[in-house]
Amino acid sequence: MQRYTQFILSLILLCICPQFVWSQEGKQFWFAAPEMAWHSQDMSLELYMFAGEQPAEVVISMPANSAFTPMTVQLEAHSSRHITLNPTYQEYMQQMASYHNKINNRGLLLSANQPISAYVQMTGVNSETYSLKGERALGTDFMAAIQNHFHNANSVGKSKIYTNAYSSAQIIATEDSTWVTIEPTQVLYGDTAIVPRTIMLNRGQVYSFRAAGKSAEAHITATRIRASQPIVVMTMDDSMSPYRKYYGEDAVAEQMVPSALLGTDYIAMGNGLKWEGVVITDLQTGKSEFRPMNGQTTMVIHSETPVQVFQITGYCNEAGGAQLPTLDNAGSLVTHYARLANSHWTWFNVLTPTTNTAHLTMNEEPIDSTIFQPVPDAPEWSVAKIDVSSFEIGQFIELRSSKERFHMAVVDATSIVQSSAADRHYVATSCSYGYFSDYVIPQPVEVPPVVVIDTVPSVIMDTIPEIPDTIVVVDTVVVPPDTTPVQKKERHGHFALYLEGAYSHIPFGNSDFRWGLGYGAGIGFLYEYQKNHFLLDVGVGFLWQDVEHRRDQDMSMPWIDSQGSESMLYLRAHRSDRSRMGYVEVPILVGGSWNWLYLLGGVKVGVPVFGNTRCQVRATDIAMYDQYWVPFSEMPNHGIRTDVPVEQKGPKLDAQVDTRLSLEIGANLGSDERARYRLGLYADYGLLFPNKNHDAPWMDSHDAVHMERWEMNHPLLSSEANSHWAQNLFMGIKMTIIF
Numbered sequence: 240m241q242r243y244t245q246f247i248l249s250l251i252l253l254c255i256c257p258q259f260v261w262s263q264e265g266k267q268f269w270f271a272a273p274e275m276a277w278h279s280q281d282m283s284l285e286l287y288m289f290a291g292e293q294p295a296e297v298v299i300s301m302p303a304n305s306a307f308t309p310m311t312v313q314l315e316a317h318s319s320r321h322i323t324l325n326p327t328y329q330e331y332m333q334q335m336a337s338y339h340n341k342i343n344n345r346g347l348l349l350s351a352n353q354p355i356s357a358y359v360q361m362t363g364v365n366s367e368t369y370s371l372k373g374e375r376a377l378g379t380d381f382m383a384a385i386q387n388h389f390h391n392a393n394s395v396g397k398s399k400i401y402t403n404a405y406s407s408a409q410i411i412a413t414e415d416s417t418w419v420t421i422e423p424t425q426v427l428y429g430d431t432a433i434v435p436r437t438i439m440l441n442r443g444q445v446y447s448f449r450a451a452g453k454s455a456e457a458h459i460t461a462t463r464i465r466a467s468q469p470i471v472v473m474t475m476d477d478s479m480s481p482y483r484k485y486y487g488e489d490a491v492a493e494q495m496v497p498s499a500l501l502g503t504d505y506i507a508m509g510n511g512l513k514w515e516g517v518v519i520t521d522l523q524t525g526k527s528e529f530r531p532m533n534g535q536t537t538m539v540i541h542s543e544t545p546v547q548v549f550q551i552t553g554y555c556n557e558a559g560g561a562q563l564p565t566l567d568n569a570g571s572l573v574t575h576y577a578r579l580a581n582s583h584w585t586w587f588n589v590l591t592p593t594t595n596t597a598h599l600t601m602n603e604e605p606i607d608s609t610i611f612q613p614v615p616d617a618p619e620w621s622v623a624k625i626d627v628s629s630f631e632i633g634q635f636i637e638l639r640s641s642k643e644r645f646h647m648a649v650v651d652a653t654s655i656v657q658s659s660a661a662d663r664h665y666v667a668t669s670c671s672y673g674y675f676s677d678y679v680i681p682q683p684v685e686v687p688p689v690v691v692i693d694t695v696p697s698v699i700m701d702t703i704p705e706i707p708d709t710i711v712v713v714d715t716v717v718v719p720p721d722t723t724p725v726q727k728k729e730r731h732g733h734f735a736l737y738l739e740g741a742y743s744h745i746p747f748g749n750s751d752f753r754w755g756l757g758y759g760a761g762i763g764f765l766y767e768y769q770k771n772h773f774l775l776d777v778g779v780g781f782l783w784q785d786v787e788h789r790r791d792q793d794m795s796m797p798w799i800d801s802q803g804s805e806s807m808l809y810l811r812a813h814r815s816d817r818s819r820m821g822y823v824e825v826p827i828l829v830g831g832s833w834n835w836l837y838l839l840g841g842v843k844v845g846v847p848v849f850g851n852t853r854c855q856v857r858a859t860d861i862a863m864y865d866q867y868w869v870p871f872s873e874m875p876n877h878g879i880r881t882d883v884p885v886e887q888k889g890p891k892l893d894a895q896v897d898t899r900l901s902l903e904i905g906a907n908l909g910s911d912e913r914a915r916y917r918l919g920l921y922a923d924y925g926l927l928f929p930n931k932n933h934d935a936p937w938m939d940s941h942d943a944v945h946m947e948r949w950e951m952n953h954p955l956l957s958s959e960a961n962s963h964w965a966q967n968l969f970m971g972i973k974m975t976i977i978f
Contacts, residue, residue: 774831
């Protein structure tokens with residue numbers, strides 16, 4: 240009688256709460272694809288769906304995209320279906336990808352009339368698995384689950400395949416007029432400082448954001464995402480690798496569960512990845528810590544306060560990742576999986592109470608309990624690695640427990656043949672990792688009393704309520720909606736301080752030109768406007784510059800000395816032009832910024848404010864007399880002078896506005912909480928027409944030295960050029976600090 244009553248109660252629970260049985264199952268699943276780097280042409284999204292005890296009809300739609308034609312899929316009981324959402328990388332980017340800093344309508348919704356489970360596989364050499372959490376994925380408070388210990392790969396050579404590989408998150412709204420606030424821990428793409436963002440989404444719309452940089456420190460780890468109504472959050476760590484060279488890059492992605500479903504105790508199961516580890520984030524403080532597993536089979540994590548644990552694992556040097564379910568109130572009685580289309584190695588990591596190891600079956604066949612090993616630091620739990628590589632690709636695999644709940648994670652690795660076909664030496668090319676057990680145990684539903692008649696066991700009073708059409712999941716973290724929402728605008732304008740030092744060398748001039756040399760130093764302020772890649776810099780600065788140009792000039796002319804003797808005078812003039820000046824400039828520069836590189840070009844307009852110029856000539860003159868055929872330069876009675884100095888200083892310069900063309904190129908060095916930094920090289924070329932003044936020559940009292948005067952109204956002005964263009968080439972280094 241008692242056993243029969245238990246059977247009836249179990250039947251009632253099965254009818255009322257079918258979600259008690261299946262892993263991560265539900266009637267609604269949301270998915271959004273991230274913007275991804277190109278790795279192979281055959282990159283696709285593969286959707287896998289599984290039915291449980293009942294056949295199901297599934298409608299695949301994009302609620303916000305009227306151009307998308309809904310698809311209807313029929314699933315038989317205990318069966319799976321596989322659908323390719325896009326066959327090529329180009330179609331992926333055109334039809335599915337959620338581009339960063341943009342709202343799009345590509346939120347994919349699976350609606351079923353009976354509970355199902357589902358996951359999405361991203362194929363190719365950058366593969367990863369999204370285990371869809373159903374109603375468990377809905378929440379109003381999330382903390383981005385992603386690692387911050389390894390970098391995203393950079394572009395290699397001319398292929399540029401990693402150009403858009405970053406850590407990112409995709410947010411899907413499940414209701415209209417949903418206000419979402421993003422509280423980043425690092426600078427986001429499109430910003431120059433750590434500032435919150437607030438956006439409004441309607442049902443089915445997606446907003447994606449990414450980190451501004453590729454370094455480990457720049458990752459969006461622990462970025463908090465709050466919403467006024469339930470949302471779904473996905474994370475992607477594209478082409479993540481610990482190596483600086485082209486090696487081991489792989490995508491790590493996850494569909495998260497909200498913070499309300501996380502706890503204090505976790506167990507991570509190792510798989511042999513050479514750089515395996517977990518990122519532990521405190522949900523109260525937001526602080527994250529990376530702990531390497533160092534080859535351990537298991538790692539036990541315990542915290543006094545709720546934490547989020549994100550595991551990086553995989554096979555050889557190919558990685559995957561997943562947000563771990565807490566041990567507090569998670570697990571499943573049944574899980575389903577089908578091997579991926581390009582799979583080579585597949586195994587299940589099973590974590591179960593030690594008392595349950597003898598109660599597990601796979602496709603109705605008992606699992607040998609001796610393969611389970613107790614967890615060293617938590618012997619009440621046991622783990623096993625079950626190789627299912629012998630199952631056919633796409634074959635339906637069911638893992639079931641008849642007693643207690645268990646956790647199941649799946650490692651699915653692809654490969655290529657490295658050596659000859661005869662050797663069949665396979666090398667891993669990518670790895671997918673995901674959890675397929677439930678992240679929370681549903682709260683029990685109160686069951687009305689059942690009256691069992693012993694004499695007529697087949698007759699049961701009709702007290703079983705109708706099966707509800709929808710499943711309700713209560714999120715314990717509630718963020719009240721803002722009744723007067725104000726969308727925050729992204730900050731595009733910033734002030735900056737720049738410091739510069741420069742060097743001038745004039746490599747060309749007239750035939751008598753010897754050399755030109757100069758140096759300069761300056762400081763100034765800028766207002767910078769940046770939107771996406773566009774840059775505009777306008778400012779004012781002060782420069783001190785010291786420039787000197789030298790040249791030699793040889794002349795000859797007939798000469799009659801004081802005695803009336805005819806001779807030929809040979810004159811060599813050594814001329815030095817020097818300008819020392821304080822100079823105010825106004826730079827107006829336009830350009831762009833791409834990852835670490837920036838480029839600016841434009842004009843600098845300015846005027847000298849104080850300083851002086853000096854022209855100094857030392858002339859050596861020699862007379863040659865025909866009748867003697869020897870020089871008589873040392874005969875004072877002939878009136879010939881040697882080493883005649885000529886010097887003139889101007890205390891004030893002409894306040895003439897001048898213009899310089901400027902080109903600047905450099906690197907974005909990164910940022911901290913106070914500012915971000917740039918270091919660049921620049922070159923200025925002056926566009927000046929100096930005034931050649933023939934009416935005011937400099938000469939000595941004997942007319943022996945006659946030099947034309949040039950008004951030096953710019954510190955870069957050369958003493959004399961072959962034309963009326965000043966030869967002003969100035970090159971320097973510039974540090975910019977942007978606040």
